[in-house]
Amino acid sequence: MLTSAPFFPPRASALAREIDFLFFTTLGIAVVFSTLIAVLLVTFAVKFRRRSPSEVGREMTGSTLPLELTWTIIPFLIMMGVFAWGTKIYFEASRPPANAKQFWVVGKQWMWKIEHPDGKREINELHVPINVPIKITLTSEDVIHNFAVPAMRVKADVVPGRYTTLWFEADRLGTFHLFCSQYCGAEHSKMTGKVVVMEPTEYEKWLASGGASTVQTTVATGEQLFAAKACNTCHRADSTARAPMLWGLLGRTVKLLDGQTVVADESYVRESILNPAAKVVAGYQPIMPTFKGQLSEEEVIQLINYIRSLKAAESESAR
């Protein structure tokens, strides 16, 4: 058992290396300071131990201000350095690169439903290619969960009613733990899984293998849904008077009825489906009915993927 008991977590991403460096630097500072305090305490307690029952301590002479300022300012400056360093890493970890592959994860009590960019789905296992940035957009069907992959040093709460994201780029092959890190009810500790990092060729083979539960690409499912829910009645190329066209929508800046602008990201599209009156595009009436309660989180994701594909279709036809 001892041989399999690690004292250091596996490290499988560039971010992990950065976080470890910061962690062990601050740990070093912490060790230096606590050792300093411990040594001083013991030294003083021994050196100045009471030698007679009536002995009293001797006050320090002179101003204490220089000392007080020293031990106020030095920790302050060190902490500001650590703060700046940590914040830089946090910003990097929060901003996926533009070329990242888009994965979707829906958490529910007590399983992870994972969807690959091409629509392949799996449960509690995430297969990813090595050396490719992976962006994961997360949401929950019920309570708050947390998607944590210690080997990548990434973690994000999975919050119902909104999208959160995280990203990583695996640089080591292997199988790593996936944990739910936010307490989510009875079987919280069973809400675990695996992240499998593969060679890109292996990943392609795995994708093609059918494996888990591939039925259809999510774009195709989204397209059927788009028709089934009659979205295409209004959102059509030739009916601009009733609803905005969705071609090339994702990533575009949209002007709203109240004069504000908003970047049409996944969260905006999700909100517009479930709560259409919240942000109406300038030039249109708030006539769209809500689809709240009629679509599951996964169906919303399929619709978003379909809408994103419209962008590709349009730019192709424009060429």
Add this chain to the structure above:
Amino acid sequence: MSALPTDPVAPQPKKNYLNAEYGVFSWLLTRDHKRIAILYLFSVSIFFMLGGLMAVLIRMELATPAGDLVEPDIYNRLFTMHGVLMIFFFLIPAIPAVLGNFLIPIMIGAKDLAFPKINLLSWYLYVAGGLFTLWALIHGGVDTGWTFYAPLSTTYSNTWVLPVGIGIFINGFSSILTGLNFIVTIHRMRAPGMTWFRMPLFVWSHYATSLIQVLGTPVLAITVLLLAAERIFHVGIFDPKLGGDPVLFQHLFWFYSHPAVYIMILPAMGVVSELIAAFSRKKVFGYHFVAFASVAIAVLGFLVWAHHMFVAGISVYAATVFSILSMLVAVPSAVKVFNWTATLYKGSVSWETPMLYAIGFIGLFTIGGLTGVMLATLGIDIHVHDTYFIVAHFHYIMVGGAIMGYLGGLHYWWPKITGKMYPVFLSKLSALVIFIGFNVTFAPQFVLGYLGMPRRYHAYPEEFQVLNVMSSAGATILGVGYLMPLLYFVWAMRYGKDAPANPWGAVGLEWQIPSPPPTENFHEIPVVTHDAYEYEKPSLKEAPVVG
């Protein structure tokens, strides 16, 4: 002046607050702050033992990777109960309601708190809230964790969330009233000559604590009410299915619950300042800095709550602001540690039991504080958030800090409170056993957290077992350490030697009155002519004292 009560051979007056009256009702209807402190001492000890029992079961379960001792539903109830009992019914009231209640009026030269009846009411509210919560926890149980995150707590949990919420709600008023009582007492009842900067640092830290209790606790009450509104009437506040925002719950919850950490640690810091001064026979180095540091911690403590939410999907800019503010709150904490250490320099240091606890406190609090700075660092928090690293960190603050401080204070003032001395060797041994047991329990959890083991897991991957077994073994040592004071304190009440008025040769008004003190504390209100901790001024020996 006649016979000085500080003279160890002087006979103790026969009448004191303990034997002034007899019978159950003389206790249950008392308005004496010292007797109310004793009532609290008994009740918080019971809650501590219950919370400790939960911890024993948790550590037993975690000794093996499989969830084989109890069902997950039971395990989840256990850690929820452990958190609720320890935080709301032990750590928050322990030092203020026991030691603060007993000592604040005496330390500032008053005969009682400003509102003695409200003080008794606080205890009744505490007991009512506590019994109600206990009944709900045992009868139905609650499985949301002490953090009650929505929508798990509002929509999905079918356990007794509301009754427990009501118990915490009732108990909150106890906390508010105690805080209010202390603030008014410290403002209005100081003896002549007891200026703000002559007050012992114990009083300063309780003043800062009381501000948090009065200003923060109502927010907890509001949060519980909103939770109830959503649970009963399905008003959409937190659950997105009803149109609410689950992150809002976390903002409200931590707006109280982060400052609550300072409600637990500031009084312990006050105790440690007293112990360090008394057992170095020296004025606390940088008295003004230490006093202001308490207030600074109380104020800044209200501005750091969202550091519990760095991975909850808040904006990166909000996270940046809360990260820097969280680091700022570490500065006054560091100032205190340096000042305590510097106090020993050229002191006359004696290694009595309370001093061992105080030195243990400084060491463990330093580790807890430094790991806190690491957690406030955004880049590190991503990895260790919601893992055992957090569990280890806050136990270093709350158990290593607050409980060490509480036990140090109990050992220091026990002769004053009960008029009896406890066994020296056993008590020194207990400090050592607790220190070792604590570190063996919680140090491995830092490593577990860095390895990625999440909090609140009932079963875990096998490779984490070695460290978990270490932790469980340490908990056994820690448990023995906690039982020791319990036993010898009870033993000492009956068989201990009579305590002199001032067994430690310390200054401070509490040591100038008999042990145990008379009901009215001072026959005449003393006139204070000295700063706190003036050991060097020989005139102190001739200072008028009141017996």
